[in-house]
Amino acid sequence: MGMVADYGDEHIRTLDWKEHIRRRPGMYIGKLGDGTSADDGIYILIKEVLDNSVDEYMMGFGKSIDITIADDKTVTVRDYGRGVPLGKLVDVASKMNTGAKYDSKAFKKSVGLNGVGIKAVNALSDAFLIRSVRDGEARSVRFEKGNEIADVSESGVGEKNGTMVSFHADESVFGSYDFHMEYVESMVRNYTYLNAGLTIRVNGQAFVSKNGLLDLLQENLGEEPLYPPVHLSGEDIEVVITHGHGYGETYYSFVNGQHTTQGGTHQTAFREGIAKTIKEFYKKDYDAADVRTSVIAAISVKVEEPMFESQTKTKLGSKEMGPNGPTVRNFIVDFLKTELDNFLHKHPETADILQKKIQENEKERKAISGIQKKAREMAKKVSLNNKKLRDCRIHLTDKNDRAEESMIFITEGNSASGSITKSRDVNTQAVFSLRGKPLNCFGLTKKIVYENEEFNLLQAALNIEEDMDNLRYNKIVVATDADVDGMHIRLLLMTFFLQFFPEVIRSGHLYILQTPLFRVRNRRETRYCYSEEERQRAVDQLGPNPEITRFKGLGEISADEFKEFIGENMRLDKVRLTKEDPVADLLEFYMGKNSMERQGFIIGNLRIEADYVDNLI
Known part of the structure; x- marks a missing residue:
């Protein structure tokens, strides 16, 4: 037997901490x-540093x-808390x-739970x-x-107490990257909502x-909203609840x-608590779905030693509040x-509006229950x-x-579906094929679904x-x-989600796939270009007379090539909803009766670049 017989200590290799993080960054930063x-690693790095500073503020410092964020992509975070003890830096x-977060007395309810965050930023x-x-x-x-390459101590400095962390994410790990300030600002806004009174300045903007x-x-x-939002706070909990006009629930x-x-x-x-409390208040056994349809709400809780389901902490798994306290539930x-x-007892006018809304929801649900039953049976068979x-x-x-990598492509026509189906990763990528244009469901009730x-x-x-x-993807x-x-189909699908499942968009699950408009190649190299500028750059760089192909549709892109666009280099635009985009007006414009205006708008905005989605949503 020519196998290695002795299996001793020398065969076991322990990765040093930084090597481990650099080899398996996904375990630490998604x-x-x-x-x-918005969930790319470079933003998680900022978050990990910021969490420590916010924890200081939460402790009262x-x-x-x-x-x-400098032009060279160096990020600096400076707080005015107590400053890390110098001997522990x-x-x-x-x-x-190592980190104070293990000692529950110093940080009772912090996010930076395990002291890994800042080390991951350092290693990367x-x-x-x-x-x-x-x-x-x-x-x-x-x-x-x-x-470690330098360690300098000074005394007699005139600066305010606090900690400063400055880092430049390593391009040999991350590849080429850019910070999109809207994502940084959105993250910072969330921190300020959760810590009323804390000022965070981003490049000077407060x-x-x-x-x-x-x-x-x-x-x-x-x-x-139907009624002014109900804002309630207690120790370790804050909630805001209102109802809108649409379908779905948003949290x-x-x-x-x-x-x-x-x-x-x-x-x-x-x-569960919203439905239960409201049903008991009216002393009526309303269906929970009727109570919650159209709800728009927010909740923030502080929990000792929370258990998250992953290092990126996007889902809470804890059952307990603390060693002896009640469960989170x-x-x-x-x-x-x-x-x-x-x-509700003190505000009868809100209670009345809410009850009317619940009764409307109930009426509509009952009106479609028969057809719903048939549709469910059919969906089951199918x-x-x-x-x-x-x-x-x-x-x-x-x-x-890999659960978070799961995605479904909604595509139209056999050739496009065929290319995606052949080139997809069967583990994490599903394909749903539409037959021609979907129905325009603007102004219709949920019955149509x-x-x-x-x-x-x-x-x-989608479940x-x-x-x-x-949600399965x-x-x-x-x-x-x-x-x-293609653009019209996009709008019809967005209408479907905006109208009936806005929470899919609000919670950031809906995307538009960007596909290349041109292929530019010479004998040595092939470049795919998503805009006229990229095409021009490729032509300039690849030398005289490269071959240029203009892709008119997804079906023209071969399955082998498609791998490029739905793999590591996939470009996706997230469809977003904000206060600036009143859903009703958007839908009215795109999907209402003014089809000439809309057609003019679509054609006028159908520039050669693939970024026209920004004009739609």
């Missing part, structure tokens, strides 16, 4: 990305934090499992500096890729919130200042039972043999490391009929041709 998506930045930066100032004494330590979560809701309402949920975009035990308890349900009930859906193996609901076979199968494939808790990607017809 995905790498190039900055075009420092009223403001300064963030600067090196440990905090480079020793795994080609330049990292941490500097602490405490009562005239200062110490600065510099690192490169996690290796963000501050006086009314906490109430400001968050009002900033994000795409419509006038913004946070734990210890962390935006839990995928919800978790606290959000489930919040939904009981804590939230009990709070609503007391506070929301009191509020799901065993859903010709429209070519599913993938891993879904968002699975306990799998069940009457229209395609819409019914689509909601069944969003009841709520968003069991993290990204829903509209993949249509870059021509007038």
Whole structure:
């Protein structure tokens, strides 16, 4: 037997902490990305540093934090808290499992739970500096890729106490990247909503919130709510609740200042508590769905030693509040039972509006229940043999490391579906094929979702009929041709989601796939170009007379080539909804009766670049 017989210590190799982080960055910061998506690693790095400064503010130290992002992509975060103890500066930045967060007395309810965050930033930066100032004494330590290269102490400095961290994310790990300031600002806004009174300056621009979560809701309402938002706070909990006019339910949920975009035990308890309290208040056994349809709400809780389901902390898994306290669920349900009930007793005008809304929801639900039953049966039969859906193996609901990579492409026509189906990753990428243009559902009631076979199968494939808790794919990607017809299909699909499932958009799951408009190649190299500028650059760089192909539709791109555009280099535009985009007006313009105006707008905006989605949403 020619095998190695002795298996001793020398065969076991322990990766040093920084090597481990650099080899497996995904375990620490989710995905790498190039900055075009809000959850890309470069933003998680800023977050990890910022969390420590915000924790200081939560403990009562420092009223403001300064963030600067320089042209060379160096990020600096300076707080005015106590400053890291000078003797611990090196440990905090480079020793795994050291940090004050383990000692519950120093940081009762912090996000930066395990002291890994800042070490990950250090290991993934080609330049990292941490500097602490405490009562005239200062110490600065510099690192490169996690290796310490300088350590300087000073005394008699005139700076305010606090900690400064400066880093440059390593392009040899992240590849080429850019910070999109709107994502940084959106993250910073969330921090200010959760910490009323904290000022965070980004490149000099100050963000501050006086009314906490109430400001968050009002900033994000795409419509006038039915009644003024109900704002309730208690120790370790703050909630805001109102109802809008549309379908679906929308929640913004946070734990210890962390935006839990995928919800978790606290959000489930919040939904349950709202329905339970309201039903008991009216002493009527309303269906929970009728109570919650059109709800727009936010919740923030502080939990000791929260258990998150991943290092990126997007979903809370904790059942317990603390070693002896009530469960998270009981804590939230009990709070609503007391506070929301009191509020409704004191504000009969709000209670009346709310009851009318619930009765309307009930009436509509009953009107479609018969047709719904038939549609469900049909969807069940079809799901065993859903010709429209070519599913993938891993879904968002699975306990799998790659669950968050799951996505579904909604595409039209056999040739496009064929190319995507052949070139997709069958583990994480599903394809749903439309037959021609979907129905324009503007102004129609939810009944149409069940009457229209395609819409019914689509909601069944996504599994969003009841709520968003069991959404099967993290990204829903509209993949249509870059021509007038393709754009119209996009609008029809956006109308479907805006009208019936706005929470898909509000919680950031809907995307548009950008596909290249040109291929430019010579004998040595092939470049794919997404805009006229990129084409021009490629022509200039590839030398005389390269071959240029203009892609008119997805079907023209061969399956082998398609791999390029839905793999690592995939470019996606997220469809977003903000206060500036009143849903009703948008829908009226794009999908209402003014078809000549709209057609003129579409054709006028169908520039050769692929970024025209920004003009739509």
